[in-house]
Amino acid sequence: MDTQAILSNASIIAEQAGVILRKKFEQPIKHMTKSSDIDIVTEADQEAELFISRELLRLYPEHHLVGEEGGGQGAPIDTATYHWYVDPIDGTTNFASGIPHFCVSLALTDADRKPIVAVIYQPMTDDLYTAIKGEGAKRNGKPIQVTETSKLVQSVVGSGFPYFKHTKPDNNTKQWAEFTKKVRGIRRMGSAALDLAYVAAGRFDGYWEPSLKPWDVLAGVLLVEEAGGKVTDYQGGNRQQWDEKGRFVSSNSHIHQEMLNIIKESYDW
């Protein structure tokens, strides 16, 4: 399988979806609610996902494709060897509020859902993050690497909160409070995929968040790993790419244990 060709095709599709998103971003943005008042979707999410899934399945009809808004399509999920995970806008809350920090996230995985090709495109800065398993990670074609920071107190970390934060106690506020006291800087940017790309690019030293979905993280996970970093669940385990609670810790690897310790101390298991 020609992963380099797949990466080029996926990059072009992500950039074309970015054209749709930039255009929609300049117009008044209406949103609809999904599971709650907090969980929203816009016409742009739907239009960009339709475009991306149509283009990917036109090129790769033998692949299965899962989109955040449209669900599964393409070849049957049980027999397909390769699977796409598509988030047409990661950072929809930012998008709908006119905040220019969101991205398109595309991951191709094998049948075990291990990512092998990753594309994250940030339309408003025209940054393209890419990775191929075993071949490193890049930003705009140039290799990127995680930081060498070895102490949490010298680190800048990112995080985020689940859409159910107003109704359930397991909402990351305790961990946020603990990290705030122990790091140089803490950021809530609002796009999990870009947070992971920032770890890969050496902008963040670490990032953690619960309740993420495969389309939020699969591309970013590969980027971090290929940039020399580490991604685990909250126990430090590497058992699968996501557990049912979608809890992830990612870092430059040096501060990973310190991050896990804070999460452990502040978590109601």
Ligand code: 2AM
């Ligand atoms: P979205 O913009 O695609 O919805 C914000 O903390 C980050 O977490 C965003 O990447 C957001 O993705 C994601 N996120 C938060 N709660 C989520 C949920 N319940 N399902 C999917 N993604 C979620």
Ligand code: CA
């Ligand atoms: Ca989304």
